[in-house]
Amino acid sequence: MDLENQKRVKDLTEEHGGENIVVIFGAGEAETAGLAAETVSNGDPTFAGPLAGVSLGLKTFHAIEDEFKTAVDEDVFEEQVGMMEMVLDLDSIKEEMDMIRSNYCQF
Numbered sequence: 001m002d003l004e005n006q007k008r009v010k011d012l013t014e015e016h017g018g019e020n021i022v023v024i025f026g027a028g029e030a031e032t033a034g035l036a037a038e039t040v041s042n043g044d045p046t047f048a049g050p051l052a053g054v055s056l057g058l059k060t061f062h063a064i065e066d067e068f069k070t071a072v073d074e075d076v077f078e079e080q081v082g083m084m085e086m087v088l089d090l091d092s093i094k095e096e097m098d099m100i101r102s103n104y105c106q107f
Contacts, residue, residue, distance in 0.1 A: 001036040006049040009040050013056050019107045021056075025097075026063045026081070028088060033062050034096035041104035057106025062097050064090055 001009075013021050023040050027033035035045070037060035044051040061068045063081050 001039045001044075001049075003049040006039065006044060006051045009058070010050050010054065010056070013058065018056055018058055021058050021107075023058050023060045024063055024068055025060065026084070028084070030089065030092040030096040033093055034100055036060075037097060037100040038104065041100060041106075055104070055106075057104060059105050059107050060097065060100060062093050064088060065094055065097060 009021075009023065023037070025033045025036050027036060038045055039049075039051055040056055040058045041060055043054050043056075047053065063069075064085050069077055069081075
């Protein structure tokens with residue numbers, strides 16, 4: 001997650017409260033999505049950005065997870081995410097996101 005997006009997430013969390021923020025990722029690999037999710041929930045593991053040492057505890061999901069999929073219009077999901085579902089390793093992404101939520105989510 002780039003430094004600008006880290007700052008945006010931090011600012012939004014300070015403005016609205018972590019309990020009101022959910023971060024959705026669409027990365028193509030489980031490790032990439034997991035690293036970004038860890039950054040917004042436990043802090044930047046590279047200690048390089050605005051979230052270095054800042055544990056926001058935010059709830060995170062990947063766009064292919066059922067919690068997100070069922071929350072959006074079916075046609076919109078199919079148009080925007082449907083192709084991804086066919087080519088991504090869904091199980092490893094879901095497993096990674098579950099691990100991040102269980103370890104770092106405070107909300």
